[in-house]
Amino acid sequence: MRIRQNEVCRLLGIESPILQAGMPWISNPGLVAAVSNAGGLGLLHLTAEMAPDDEPVAKLRENIRQARRMTSKPFGVAFYLPHPQVTSLMDAAVEEGMRIAVTYAGSPGLYTGYLKDRDVKVLHQVALVRHARSAESQGVDCVIGEGYEGGGPRGSSELSTLVLVPQMVDAVSIPVIASGGIVDARGFVAALALGAQGVQMGTRFIATEQCIAHQRYKEALLAGIDTGTVIAGRYQWPTRLLRTDVALQARDEVPRKGRDTMEFWESHLGLQATRASLLEGDLDAGLAYAGSGVGLVSEIMDAGDVVRTFMEQAERILSTRR
Ligand SMILES: Cc1cc2nc3c(=O)[nH]c(=O)nc-3n(C[C@H](O)[C@H](O)[C@H](O)COP(=O)(O)O)c2cc1C
Structure with missing residues (x-):
């Protein structure tokens, strides 16, 4: 089982297949940069650190620039597709040099061509096998399978990560990233065993020094x-x-x-x-x-250490299982 430099790493230009989810308000440039600097992939959210009177497009530009000042490694932006300004936000992000986009809560077909023509890799979040197939047919590079365990909005199918991910892996030929309920290296290894080529985590990354969550x-x-x-x-x-x-x-x-x-x-x-x-x-x-x-999240960590310790512990778990 490959952990480092696998298909997701090659696709995204990262060292470790660990993604920090783009979470409203709190996926701030400092968090994103810490994750990316450690070899994972940080994802900015459109509303990161937004004050009520901030203009969304200007704020996104500012956040991308700030993250870029803090890391030379790849990072991405998560796009809520029903956002009324989604097209302007994508245009601005592309102008600011974004090369990785995560899309969610809608059909990726409308935007994937536009993004890929601009050399952007597109990852789409889905909670059903048929949505993963459909995303693949619409040209996305990778799907993120969202199990019911995760924080925030969930799929109404109530499928757990454990059963969703392997079915998705069997159904599509693009890489699958597992998301939902993964908060330690054991969950990371389990996701890899299910056939995922990486993990996305939200909850674990909130309890970090760099996350601006209260x-x-x-x-x-x-x-x-x-x-x-x-x-x-x-x-x-x-x-x-x-x-x-x-x-x-x-x-x-x-x-x-x-x-x-x-x-x-x-x-x-x-x-x-x-x-x-x-x-x-x-x-x-x-x-x-x-x-x-949450019951497995017991300390505030450095966000880079989350990536580094997950990789070390995952490799240790795998070596003792051989
Ligand atoms: C604070 C927070 C906000 C989130 N907001 C959204 C959202 O607006 N839309 C969405 O599809 N998923 C959202 N998510 C889900 C994440 O994208 C990710 O899939 C999830 O955090 C993974 O599960 P975990 O929290 O167990 O790591 C959110 C998660 C958290 C923790």
């Missing part, structure tokens, strides 16, 4: 146990949250049927509902996305 949010992650997360919006827009009072309220109050519009989701579970908790640490007001692996 300290109270980080501490709440460290305090999390096996039952530390809940799914709200199960029948419409399943979203995995830290088990706070407000999350339980969201779980119980988001109705089972009807009003399944984007606006309803945004105001109850989406981006705006998370700013107060993620950036300002107000866990009584905002919703805090987190993966169900």
Whole structure:
């Protein structure tokens, strides 16, 4: 089983197939650069460090420039496809030299040709085998398989990483990256054993020195146990949250049927509902996305050390299993 310099590493020009997920508000340039400098792939989010009056395109340009000043290694940008300014954001990112894009929450077909014509590698996040096949047929370079364990918005199929990833690996000929519930080297090795060529992690990278997430949010992650997360919006827009009072309220109050519009989701579970908790640490007001692996996250680490220790420990695990 190859860990270093495998197909994903060659595709993305990185040393270690470990991706830091592009998370709203908190996938900031400092975090991205630390992950990329350690040989992984950092991904900026469109809303990283955004203040309410920031203009999104200008902010993205500023963030890309800042990350570029902090690392000469490859890094990427995660694009929420329903964003009303997605085309302008992509144009700006390409102008700023972006060479790797992750797309999610929509069909990649509209944008993949445009990006690939500009020498950008495209990775698309999916939670179903048929969406992985469709993404492949639309020309993406790689799919990220999103299991139900992960933090934030989830696929309504409720498929775990353990069963989703191998089915995806069997169904497509492009590389698959596993995501959801991977928070330590054991999970990393397990994902590789399932046939994934890399992993993407969100929750583990929040509890790092370089992530600008609020300290109270980080501490709440460290305090999390096996039952530390809940799914709200199960029948419409399943979203995995830290088990706070407000999350339980969201779980119980988001109705089972009807009003399944984007606006309803945004105001109850989406981006705006998370700013107060993620950036300002107000866990009584905002919703805090987190993966169900929180019970295994026990310390704030240097983000580069997450990549380095995962690689070392994974290699150790593999050598003792031979
Ligand atoms: C704080 C946070 C915000 C996230 N936001 C989004 C999002 O807006 N849309 C999405 O598709 N996935 C989102 N995710 C999921 C990540 O992209 C990634 O797939 C997930 O974190 C992997 O699982 P893990 O948290 O167990 O590592 C988010 C995850 C976290 C932790």
